[in-house]
Amino acid sequence: MSIIDNRKAFHDYFIEEKVEAGLVLEGWEVKAIRAGRVNIKESHILMRNGEIFIIGMHLTPLQSASTHVLPDPTRTRKLLMHAQQIDRLIGQVERAGYTLIPLDLHYSKGRVKVTVGLAKGKKQHDKREVAKKRDWERDKARLMRQKV
Numbered sequence: 317m318s319i320i321d322n323r324k325a326f327h328d329y330f331i332e333e334k335v336e337a338g339l340v341l342e343g344w345e346v347k348a349i350r351a352g353r354v355n356i357k358e359s360h361i362l363m364r365n366g367e368i369f370i371i372g373m374h375l376t377p378l379q380s381a382s383t384h385v386l387p388d389p390t391r392t393r394k395l396l397m398h399a400q401q402i403d404r405l406i407g408q409v410e411r412a413g414y415t416l417i418p419l420d421l422h423y424s425k426g427r428v429k430v431t432v433g434l435a436k437g438k439k440q441h442d443k444r445e446v447a448k449k450r451d452w453e454r455d456k457a458r459l460m461r462q463k464v
Contacts, residue, residue, distance in 0.1 A: 319421040329435035338396035348375045361416035368395040
């Protein structure tokens with residue numbers, strides 16, 4: 317069950333591979349995510365000391381979150397993955413010129429997970445080509461519907 321999708325990522329990048337990762341969250345953050353007060357559009361993923369972090373994910377705190385916790389909406393959050401997966405992703409990012417971007421937040425067995433995409437950036441002409449293909453498919457479907 318998807319919470320939020322990063323549709324901008326599919327517009328700006330070619331997604332080569334998808335990997336699921338857990339998130340290290342505080343209690344008020346989980347409540348805010350369940351309320352739908354999260355934005356991952358401008359976020360990106362950073363690798364530091366063999367660990368993976370998500371930066372720029374904005375969680376708007378609820379008014380009734382907590383009295384003793386000072387919520388930080390854009391704090392850096394750690395992603396949880398197996399060490400072999402992290403090593404493989406780090407190798408591909410460093411060698412092949414890929415980048416890691418968050419694609420969506422979803423629930424898996426009651427826990428909040430993030431889908432991480434191994435992506436390569438699109439150039440402007442690639443974006444135009446995708447738009448042309450999409451328009452042609454729409455026109456083709458319209459023509460087929462009119463003939464039948």
